[in-house]
Amino acid sequence: MTLCVENLNCWRGKQALFEKLSFTLEPKKLLLVEGSNGCGKTTLLKIIAGLRQPNGGGVRWKQKQLNEVFDDYKTQLKWLGHNNALNRNLSVRENLSVVLKLSSSRDADIETAIQKFGLSSQQHTLVKQLSAGMKRRLAIARLIIGRSSVWILDEPQTSLDKAGIKLFESMTTDFLDQGGMVVMASHQPLSIQNEYIQRLSLSR
Amino acid sequence: MPELSFFILLQREFTIASRCTQQFLLPVFFFCLVVLLFPLGLSPSPELIQTIAPGIIWVATLLAVLFSLDNLFLEDFEDGFIELLIFSPCSLPVLLAGKVSGLWLIIIAPLLAISALLSVFLGLPVESLSTLMISLLLGTPILMFVGAIAAALTTGTQQNSMLSTLLILPLYIPVLIFASSAVQNAATGLSASPQLYMLSALLVLTLTLAPVAISSALKIGLSQ
Numbered sequence: 001m002t003l004c005v006e007n008l009n010c011w012r013g014k015q016a017l018f019e020k021l022s023f024t025l026e027p028k029k030l031l032l033v034e035g036s037n038g039c040g041k042t043t044l045l046k047i048i049a050g051l052r053q054p055n056g057g058g059v060r061w062k063q064k065q066l067n068e069v070f071d072d073y074k075t076q077l078k079w080l081g082h083n084n085a086l087n088r089n090l091s092v093r094e095n096l097s098v099v100l101k102l103s104s105s106r107d108a109d110i111e112t113a114i115q116k117f118g119l120s121s122q123q124h125t126l127v128k129q130l131s132a133g134m135k136r137r138l139a140i141a142r143l144i145i146g147r148s149s150v151w152i153l154d155e156p157q158t159s160l161d162k163a164g165i166k167l168f169e170s171m172t173t174d175f176l177d178q179g180g181m182v183v184m185a186s187h188q189p190l191s192i193q194n195e196y197i198q199r200l201s202l203s204r
Numbered sequence: 205m206p207e208l209s210f211f212i213l214l215q216r217e218f219t220i221a222s223r224c225t226q227q228f229l230l231p232v233f234f235f236c237l238v239v240l241l242f243p244l245g246l247s248p249s250p251e252l253i254q255t256i257a258p259g260i261i262w263v264a265t266l267l268a269v270l271f272s273l274d275n276l277f278l279e280d281f282e283d284g285f286i287e288l289l290i291f292s293p294c295s296l297p298v299l300l301a302g303k304v305s306g307l308w309l310i311i312i313a314p315l316l317a318i319s320a321l322l323s324v325f326l327g328l329p330v331e332s333l334s335t336l337m338i339s340l341l342l343g344t345p346i347l348m349f350v351g352a353i354a355a356a357l358t359t360g361t362q363q364n365s366m367l368s369t370l371l372i373l374p375l376y377i378p379v380l381i382f383a384s385s386a387v388q389n390a391a392t393g394l395s396a397s398p399q400l401y402m403l404s405a406l407l408v409l410t411l412t413l414a415p416v417a418i419s420s421a422l423k424i425g426l427s428q
Binding site: 046051071075083084085087089099 | 280282284285287289
């Protein structure tokens with residue numbers, strides 16, 4: 001079970017964001033995508049997630065082209081974009097229960113996610129009344145609802161406090177230990193053991 | 205679980221609607237006001253109003269649907285919820301069909317009840333009232349689903365909603381023609397069945413094809 005990127009090219013307008021980008025991601029590895037603003041981190045994540053088509057090259061999942069196996073791939077995938085995908089007029093619990101219904105696993109539950117992220121006291125609060133940090137916590141809590149083997153995260157630590165970041169890091173380490181793969185764009189220092197981390201730096 | 209996935213977003217729409225009632229009542233008020241404007245603007249002769257009543261009700265319904273479709277997918281698109289839907293194992297067209305149906309139930313169903321009342325005020329004969337209601341029942345889901353395609357397209361490409369209005373109004377013309385001629389037939393004592401059959405056929409066509417078009421339009425928007 002590997003994620004393989006081969007000779008990826010991508011242009012924004014006439015300008016090349018990246019060219020001939022290749023890497024392979026094995027289980028128990030975290031790919032940390034680094035680079036300055038506007039260098040194409042989010043675009044790369046979108047391509048890896050199959051949301052966007054590259055201008056050249058391709059992504060392979062289990063040795064097959066992504067568009068051929070997308071139906072299988074998407075059940076293994078958890079995506080966290082830079083927006084939280086939470087509806088402001090729904091409560092914490094209601095938002096998570098929609099996610100649960102949309103997920104493939106039948107045995108998953110939202111109680112663990114609520115407790116682990118310290119959201120128990122606010123589970124009936126509407127999302128519009130939460131602070132930015134709490135919203136991000138809630139969005140991250142979504143990752144542990146249901147089974148998955150690939151996480152694609154776009155700057156997950158944004159607006160989290162120190163405790164939140166620690167929680168995120170320990171959760172990610174657990175996931176990697178269980179054989180998960182993470183692709184993550186970030187600007188912030190990450191204290192996850194180096195043996196897991198594989199770095200990719202995008203530059204123009 | 206295809207039969208279940210239809211209800212996920214439908215139920216979600218109902219919960220959201222219960223939190224911001226006024227936003228979902230606006231199209232209904234809008235509808236009442238537009239219907240009111242016609243008798244005020246035209247000469248107040250009962251015969252005239254009676255003849256054009258089906259047209260008034262239909263044009264007002266059409267405008268109310270346009271009004272309510274304005275930002276159909278904007279919020280879900282901007283906060284990234286559509287991405288979650290794409291990665292869900294449930295079929296995207298079925299999920300989105302659930303969302304649009306939910307909105308139909310929330311916004312249009314009350315509008316149908318009120319339009320029955322308003323058409324009596326406009327002096328529409330009781331014989332043609334049932335035909336008007338059937339034509340609305342068949343026609344408004346078509347308006348909703350066709351409008352949702354345009355809303356999805358303009359949300360994705362970040363065009364303004366004026367463009368989506370211009371895109372869909374011509375597509376509404378067949379529905380308007382068949383529906384109002386059905387009511388006119390009923391008012392003159394003729395059979396309205398041909399027009400209603402046509403509307404039913406259009407409805408089936410829209411319900412089967414529109415969800416696929418909506419989901420493709422949103423996917424295109426996300427790949428920008």
